Amino acid sequence: MNLDNPKELETEIRKVVEVTIEKDINALSLDDNVLQKMGLDSMTALEIMAAMEERFKIRIQEQDLPKITSLRSVMEVLVRYLKKKEAKT
Amino acid sequence: MTAMTKFFKDEILKHLPHRPPFLFIDEVDHLVTGQDIRAIKNVRVEEEYFKGHFPSNPIMPGVLIIEALAQASCVLYAVSLPSDAIRSYYLSSSKIRFLKPVMPPCRLELHSVSTKMVSQGGVFKVKAVVSNDTVAEGEMTFACQTQK
Numbered sequence A: 001m002n003l004d005n006p007k008e009l010e011t012e013i014r015k016v017v018e019v020t021i022e023k024d025i026n027a028l029s030l031d032d033n034v035l036q037k038m039g040l041d042s043m044t045a046l047e048i049m050a051a052m053e054e055r056f057k058i059r060i061q062e063q064d065l066p067k068i069t070s071l072r073s074v075m076e077v078l079v080r081y082l083k084k085k086e087a088k089t
Numbered sequence B: 001m002t003a004m005t006k007f008f009k010d011e012i013l014k015h016l017p018h019r020p021p022f023l024f025i026d027e028v029d030h031l032v033t034g035q036d037i038r039a040i041k042n043v044r045v046e047e048e049y050f051k052g053h054f055p056s057n058p059i060m061p062g063v064l065i066i067e068a069l070a071q072a073s074c075v076l077y078a079v080s081l082p083s084d085a086i087r088s089y090y091l092s093s094s095k096i097r098f099l100k101p102v103m104p105p106c107r108l109e110l111h112s113v114s115t116k117m118v119s120q121g122g123v124f125k126v127k128a129v130v131s132n133d134t135v136a137e138g139e140m141t142f143a144c145q146t147q148k
Helices: A006-021 A034-038 A043-056 A062-067 A071-088 B009-015 B062-080
Strands: B027-032 B036-043 B086-098 B106-118 B121-130 B133-147
Touching (some): A034 A043, A043 B086, A043 B121, A062 A071, B027 B062, B062 B086, B062 B121, B062 B133, B086 B121
Antiparallel strands (some): B121 B133
16 A cells, blocks of 8 residues: 555545445545444444454554544544554564 | 353353343353354254244244344453443444354354454454354444443
């Protein structure tokens, strides 16, 4: 994953979110609240978090769960963890 | 991670708020904290729900298989994230595919692997097995609340 290419990361995040919530999210903007816009409950954020961990082979801390709101904030969380992971390898 | 030895109803009841007739685990024969569990439900012909599901053709209702898998996941959660508070669990979602009917008498194995557990709940990959055949599998998420 090229972290300097936000479009590539966004596409990947959209794919993971779509598979997780089983809904088409093409109409969602980066700043829309995914749960509110798609009529989902708060536990869906945990499912998205778990799916991101599985896809990107990272472990996200519980304190970041409230940040799983919009695609942009998911992206920000992921970039932070992926950079940490990259620094370790 | 800690592996636990086999345990039975008395110990299970310490970890679950569920009680008969809505308790669907008889024993736990494998548990690694934070990781996975295998619990057992001995499915008996005498169980009340078989009188109606279905007369002369007893088949364990799919919703009860989901419930049993959820209870196994709850035990894994409770042992992995212990708390002195009384907890309630609410199934948030389940995506389960049923592959074969479960008919009594049988030993229903309930496998659950933690994908993610946090203080508010957990996400699990689950599988129910009878005689080495997978009868149901999928994923489930539940929320956990502590009672004041």
